[in-house]
Amino acid sequence: MSGNKIRNMEEFAALSGISRPTVSKYFNDPASVRASTRARIEAALEEHEYRPNIYAVNQNRRLTKNVGIVVPYLADPFFAEIARKIELRCIEAGLSPILFSSHGEKELETEILDSLRSMKPAGVLLAPLGRISDRGFIEKFCRDVPTILFDSNLEDIGEAFVGSDNFSFVSQSVEYLTRTGNPPVLFEMVHPANPNANKRRKAYVSMMDRLGFDPQIFQAEGHGWGFEEIGFKEGLRFLDQKPARTDTVLCSNDRLAIGFLSACFERGIQVGRGENCTLRVAAHDDHPFSRFTCPSLTTVAHDYDQVSNKVIEMLFELIESGGHFESRSEHLFPAKLVLRSSA
Amino acid sequence: MSGNKIRNMEEFAALSGISRPTVSKYFNDPASVRASTRARIEAALEEHEYRPNIYAVNQNRRLTKNVGIVVPYLADPFFAEIARKIELRCIEAGLSPILFSSHGEKELETEILDSLRSMKPAGVLLAPLGRISDRGFIEKFCRDVPTILFDSNLEDIGEAFVGSDNFSFVSQSVEYLTRTGNPPVLFEMVHPANPNANKRRKAYVSMMDRLGFDPQIFQAEGHGWGFEEIGFKEGLRFLDQKPARTDTVLCSNDRLAIGFLSACFERGIQVGRGENCTLRVAAHDDHPFSRFTCPSLTTVAHDYDQVSNKVIEMLFELIESGGHFESRSEHLFPAKLVLRSSA
DNA sequence: TTAGAAATTTTACGCGCGTAAAGTTTTTGT
DNA sequence: ACAAAAACTTTACGCGCGTAAAATTTCTAA
Numbered sequence: 001m002s003g004n005k006i007r008n009m010e011e012f013a014a015l016s017g018i019s020r021p022t023v024s025k026y027f028n029d030p031a032s033v034r035a036s037t038r039a040r041i042e043a044a045l046e047e048h049e050y051r052p053n054i055y056a057v058n059q060n061r062r063l064t065k066n067v068g069i070v071v072p073y074l075a076d077p078f079f080a081e082i083a084r085k086i087e088l089r090c091i092e093a094g095l096s097p098i099l100f101s102s103h104g105e106k107e108l109e110t111e112i113l114d115s116l117r118s119m120k121p122a123g124v125l126l127a128p129l130g131r132i133s134d135r136g137f138i139e140k141f142c143r144d145v146p147t148i149l150f151d152s153n154l155e156d157i158g159e160a161f162v163g164s165d166n167f168s169f170v171s172q173s174v175e176y177l178t179r180t181g182n183p184p185v186l187f188e189m190v191h192p193a194n195p196n197a198n199k200r201r202k203a204y205v206s207m208m209d210r211l212g213f214d215p216q217i218f219q220a221e222g223h224g225w226g227f228e229e230i231g232f233k234e235g236l237r238f239l240d241q242k243p244a245r246t247d248t249v250l251c252s253n254d255r256l257a258i259g260f261l262s263a264c265f266e267r268g269i270q271v272g273r274g275e276n277c278t279l280r281v282a283a284h285d286d287h288p289f290s291r292f293t294c295p296s297l298t299t300v301a302h303d304y305d306q307v308s309n310k311v312i313e314m315l316f317e318l319i320e321s322g323g324h325f326e327s328r329s330e331h332l333f334p335a336k337l338v339l340r341s342s343a
Numbered sequence: 344m345s346g347n348k349i350r351n352m353e354e355f356a357a358l359s360g361i362s363r364p365t366v367s368k369y370f371n372d373p374a375s376v377r378a379s380t381r382a383r384i385e386a387a388l389e390e391h392e393y394r395p396n397i398y399a400v401n402q403n404r405r406l407t408k409n410v411g412i413v414v415p416y417l418a419d420p421f422f423a424e425i426a427r428k429i430e431l432r433c434i435e436a437g438l439s440p441i442l443f444s445s446h447g448e449k450e451l452e453t454e455i456l457d458s459l460r461s462m463k464p465a466g467v468l469l470a471p472l473g474r475i476s477d478r479g480f481i482e483k484f485c486r487d488v489p490t491i492l493f494d495s496n497l498e499d500i501g502e503a504f505v506g507s508d509n510f511s512f513v514s515q516s517v518e519y520l521t522r523t524g525n526p527p528v529l530f531e532m533v534h535p536a537n538p539n540a541n542k543r544r545k546a547y548v549s550m551m552d553r554l555g556f557d558p559q560i561f562q563a564e565g566h567g568w569g570f571e572e573i574g575f576k577e578g579l580r581f582l583d584q585k586p587a588r589t590d591t592v593l594c595s596n597d598r599l600a601i602g603f604l605s606a607c608f609e610r611g612i613q614v615g616r617g618e619n620c621t622l623r624v625a626a627h628d629d630h631p632f633s634r635f636t637c638p639s640l641t642t643v644a645h646d647y648d649q650v651s652n653k654v655i656e657m658l659f660e661l662i663e664s665g666g667h668f669e670s671r672s673e674h675l676f677p678a679k680l681v682l683r684s685s686a
Numbered sequence: 687t688t689a690g691a692a693a694t695t696t697t698a699c700g701c702g703c704g705t706a707a708a709g710t711t712t713t714t715g716t
Numbered sequence: 717a718c719a720a721a722a723a724c725t726t727t728a729c730g731c732g733c734g735t736a737a738a739a740t741t742t743c744t745a746a
Contacts, residue, residue: 008702019725024704034723051461055407056702059398060731074442075427075631080418084446096458099417099442103427115439118394228635258635265637288418292571292601294608294637351732362695367734377693399732403701694741701734713722
């Protein structure tokens with residue numbers, strides 16, 4: 001590449017020997033120009049390194065090729081993982097993903113959506129905060145911007161929802177635990193940040209009913225997104241007051257379980273299904289770190305791939321449909337039991 | 344706010360009764376207009392909800408108010424945490440942070456920088472991949488775009504570097520471990536992704552020399568960013584072959600230690616400084632999950648706040664200096680020993 | 687009160703590109 | 717080889733805003 005820096009498409013077009021409108025066409029869709037001209041443009045591109053000014057490009061488009069990805073809490077590796085998968089797929093498809101984290105704060109979520117609105121994105125993939133989300137605000141946003149919800153559902157909001165089937169999680173864990181030992185107590189937060197937690201509780205109660213056991217729920221106090229801390233502190237409380245006549249605990253999610261297992265260790269309680277063990281612990285989500293807890297955590301895994309694939313698929317459909325679906329659809333994927341050592 | 348949607352600044356200016364150039368001035372810096380006109384504009388703003396078209400705004404600016412934040416691996420909560428702090432501070436300062444993760448891949452890192460270049464950011468905060476980074480490419484990028492490196496240093500690249508002092512980490516851990524027991528073996532990766540690992544090794548050797556002990560290093564095989572997995576697998580190998588006549592292991596970083604502790608648990612080895620314990624394990628970084636390992640991990644903590652504050656401070660200075668410093672500076676912050684149960 | 691400073695208005699141009707319309711060249715099929 | 721189709725060139729306008737220059741208004745200080 002020669003040092004001459006190209007100022008604009010006009011100059012580049014001159015250098016490549018092609019007219020500017022055709023070059024413009026090329027950048028919008030390389031396949032839309034004749035193979036021979038494409039070759040000439042690409043030859044020039046290797047010589048002179050030029051990229052269209054993204055701001056000028058996006059100014060005139062009604063919609064850009066940007067895709068907003070919003071997750072509630074990026075410091076949670078679960079969201080980091082799924083965001084990563086979705087991001088990579090967007091890039092493959094020639095879209096420009098832009099990642100945002102609400103950091104667990106309602107105000108930040110609305111701010112993000114506000115700035116996203118003015119970015120004219122082709123679509124937005126939103127995993128809302130859930131309980132604390134400004135529902136009305138998000139509803140309005142979704143009317144203006146083509147949005148697909150994932151991970152946690154807000155009823156009737158967005159063009160579609162893609163996520164895991166909470167009943168599938170709980171039915172498998174409860175079924176497994178009851179089949180191989182005593183029925184579990186559910187360990188969950190009093191004020192879960194995420195609506196999935198509520199669905200899991202309902203699923204737990206209904207599964208226990210179905211199997212003829214008394215549902216027992218331990219509600220952990222605490223707010224915010226420091227689940228491990230809450231699991232630990234309230235785990236200690238749970239263990240010390242021995243509220244339940246059970247030797248089996250089902251945590252609503254893995255992050256609580258990580259804290260809970262830490263509390264068990266602190267109290268010298270052996271967890272697992274071995275001979276000396278006095279407690280079984282299982283959970284849901286298959287958090288990236290759950291393989292490395294002590295003991296390793298028996299859990300139920302999201303089908304990350306299916307979910308992220310479907311999210312992307314729906315996004316493309318949405319874009320092709322012009323940003324709106326005839327009817328809102330919900331896509332729930334079953335989870336997979338992952339047997340490890342803790343239960 | 345009335346329903347009338349405003350198309351452009353011209354319309355909004357008319358509605359607010361102020362001329363468009365003055366309104367434009369207001370949006371670039373509200374303090375640059377008289378208080379009375381500011382009030383009128385803001386009154387109109389509450390009535391009609393208008394935001395300047397970001398693409399048109401950025402088209403003419405030589406530099407935008409965007410700030411690129413690039414981290415090597417966002418699924419690592421350590422980077423998620425520091426990115427969060429930096430992000431929030433940028434927002435406070437009226438800048439627009441845009442977060443990117445290289446996902447551990449060299450190609451992605453260069454792609455990100457390429458697209459960042461065409462975004463005309465006011466500045467870029469880059470935590471490079473390290474060993475596998477395309478050094479020449481990054482060097483060129485830094486000549487075009489005002490960039491501050493953080494976390495891991497590439498010598499002579501970027502306008503400044505801000506990070507933690509690796510010697511401070513290792514000197515404290517080694518000092519503590521030798522003072523309270525036998526000198527530690529260093530457990531690290533053969534091919535560390537991050538240059539900090541090399542500095543830590545050197546610091547370990549020099550500290551051991553200074554204290555009159557033989558440095559002993561166990562090199563874990565493995566590639567990529569799955570440190571816990573490597574720590575686990577190679578931890579098992581370490582424990583099974585019992586290569587060192589020591590009861591003290593110092594892991595190069597917490598994520599390796601998380602895997603290592605998991606391996607210890609698997610082998611039934613009691614870790615800690617209690618009576619029945621046969622092994623002490625310590626590490627560096629104070630990963631968000633290190634409080635919840637079993638036993639909780641004794642480690643040395645980054646001063647997140649100091650680092651992120653300094654990064655932001657340098658960014659502002661850089662922007663005010665017009666994107667270039669007279670001379671490149673490096674800012675290293677000391678670490679803090681965090682005593683927990685594992686050593 | 688009044689001159690000078692400061693802020694605002696008016697007018698006008700340019701940024702880099704999308705895109706439409708009309709004319710020209712190249713390709714395609716027979 | 718020839719007409720029709722496809723692709724390209726030329727010309728021209730518009731997007732929404734930054735910003736400069738000159739004219740006008742408003743403010744500040746003595």
